[in-house]
Amino acid sequence: MAHRGGPSPARKHKPAKKHAGRGGPPARPTHKSGGHDRNHTFAKPGGVRHVRIDKTAVAAPDAAPRYPAQLLEQALAEQSPSTLVPGQWLWTMREGAERDLIEELLMAAPDGSSRPRRLGGALVMSAKPPPEREGRLDVTFARQGFRISQVAHTEDAAELASLLGPAFAAAVQSSENFALHVFVPDSTRGNELAGRAQALRDRLLASLPNATPIDDAQLRRHGGTIIQICVCDARTAALGCSSSDAALSLWPGGRARMRLGGDFPSRAARKLAEAFAWLGLSPGSGEVCVDLGAAPGGWSWLLLEKKARVIAVDPARMDTALMQNPRLKHVQGNAFDYEPEETVDWLFCDMAYRPLEVAQMLGRWARHRHTRLLVANFKLPMKRKVDMVERLRGLLSQQGFTGIRTRQLYHDREEITLSAHVR
Ligand SMILES: C[S@@+](CC[C@H](N)C(=O)[O-])C[C@H]1O[C@@H](n2cnc3c(N)ncnc32)[C@H](O)[C@@H]1O
Numbered sequence: 001m002a003h004r005g006g007p008s009p010a011r012k013h014k015p016a017k018k019h020a021g022r023g024g025p026p027a028r029p030t031h032k033s034g035g036h037d038r039n040h041t042f043a044k045p046g047g048v049r050h051v052r053i054d055k056t057a058v059a060a061p062d063a064a065p066r067y068p069a070q071l072l073e074q075a076l077a078e079q080s081p082s083t084l085v086p087g088q089w090l091w092t093m094r095e096g097a098e099r100d101l102i103e104e105l106l107m108a109a110p111d112g113s114s115r116p117r118r119l120g121g122a123l124v125m126s127a128k129p130p131p132e133r134e135g136r137l138d139v140t141f142a143r144q145g146f147r148i149s150q151v152a153h154t155e156d157a158a159e160l161a162s163l164l165g166p167a168f169a170a171a172v173q174s175s176e177n178f179a180l181h182v183f184v185p186d187s188t189r190g191n192e193l194a195g196r197a198q199a200l201r202d203r204l205l206a207s208l209p210n211a212t213p214i215d216d217a218q219l220r221r222h223g224g225t226i227i228q229i230c231v232c233d234a235r236t237a238a239l240g241c242s243s244s245d246a247a248l249s250l251w252p253g254g255r256a257r258m259r260l261g262g263d264f265p266s267r268a269a270r271k272l273a274e275a276f277a278w279l280g281l282s283p284g285s286g287e288v289c290v291d292l293g294a295a296p297g298g299w300s301w302l303l304l305e306k307k308a309r310v311i312a313v314d315p316a317r318m319d320t321a322l323m324q325n326p327r328l329k330h331v332q333g334n335a336f337d338y339e340p341e342e343t344v345d346w347l348f349c350d351m352a353y354r355p356l357e358v359a360q361m362l363g364r365w366a367r368h369r370h371t372r373l374l375v376a377n378f379k380l381p382m383k384r385k386v387d388m389v390e391r392l393r394g395l396l397s398q399q400g401f402t403g404i405r406t407r408q409l410y411h412d413r414e415e416i417t418l419s420a421h422v423r
Helices: 069-076 098-108 157-173 194-207 216-222 268-279 298-305 355-367 385-398
Strands: 038-044 047-053 089-092 117-120 123-126 144-147 150-153 178-183 225-231 236-243 288-292 309-313 328-331 344-349 371-379 401-407 415-422
Touching: 069 098, 069 117, 098 117, 098 123, 098 385, 144 236, 150 157, 157 194, 157 225, 157 236, 178 194, 178 216, 194 225, 268 298, 268 371, 268 415, 288 298, 298 309, 298 344, 344 355, 355 371, 355 385, 355 401, 355 415, 371 385, 385 401, 385 415
Parallel strands: 178 225, 288 309, 288 344, 309 328, 344 371
Antiparallel strands: 038 047, 089 123, 089 144, 117 123, 150 236, 225 236, 371 415, 401 415
């Protein structure tokens, strides 16, 4: 991330010794661990210092898997997409997050009945989806998922289109509006199949000249059926349908590329734009937003674009141009010490800090009814991310947050986005 106004990432900082502020992160020696550490800033009254965040510091010590270990081993042993059959579920995710999704599916059905299997980079299948949460499919580590209704196996492009043609025609006929998403897994190998996916789309549409799909902007505005086809490898493509209300994402394969106009201070703005698209909700004009871990100001920039009033809390400097906006106030300090003067509409948090401690601090906002809504991005550098997500959800729910949703969005890296509201 481009930190325009913040401290130089190259600068050397002393490790944190103890926290001096009220209610702040507990004094704790920092740990060293191989390979995965990242330096992040956090505040001390009167200054900024860096702490080292590592896997051991944020790992869930008491988290034992709630499913037999051999189920995970089996699921991780790669299986060819040529084994896919109708009735199974197909999932795409960030490349490298296959294990996270598999663990999530296993945790949701510890008896192994979901039978997840890795099919390759960014591609997993399962016998069934996890149980719905609050009436909807809510899977943290999948970008897109659908129940397969037809599978075709052939290397020949024309034959592939004719094998899928009848299922495609039936899906078109049974839907009022349809969008056609033909996509590939977002992996190095998967992306090489983009030409094959485009050719398949063209052939299917040419086979039904009177059927016109709606575009993605129309889909997001008016809804409809998404006919999904995943070109899994050079031989196999799977088709299924989702209604836009129930789909995990309204973007092909869940690749929600956010295009933002204007000069925004950090790429993090895209994460928040995607979160708003995912939630179908964003702040209105004049609403009060607190942005914890705001520097250099990508999120604050987007909130100001929405005409909200923003209190940005971060020990680091905010983008200079942004600071000219009269609707922005910068509290240059530690988020663990900050309390709002009155209840705010939205609490945002993108702090680079230990997730459980951040969640505890956010919990205080729910207990004191300091906010109505929460959108938080949690950094998850640890291996067992699924356990951590469960703990974060549990902790926030105990503290009074409800309607908790979690997702590793397209613009998220080793992190997830969480949304909730206060009961
Ligand atoms: C990923 S960056 C935030 C990017 C920001 N959302 C944007 O759109 O530009 C993480 C930020 O967390 C801030 N941070 C870390 N610990 C903090 C703390 N205890 N209080 C406030 N901010 C903190 C860092 O200074 C850093 O600016």
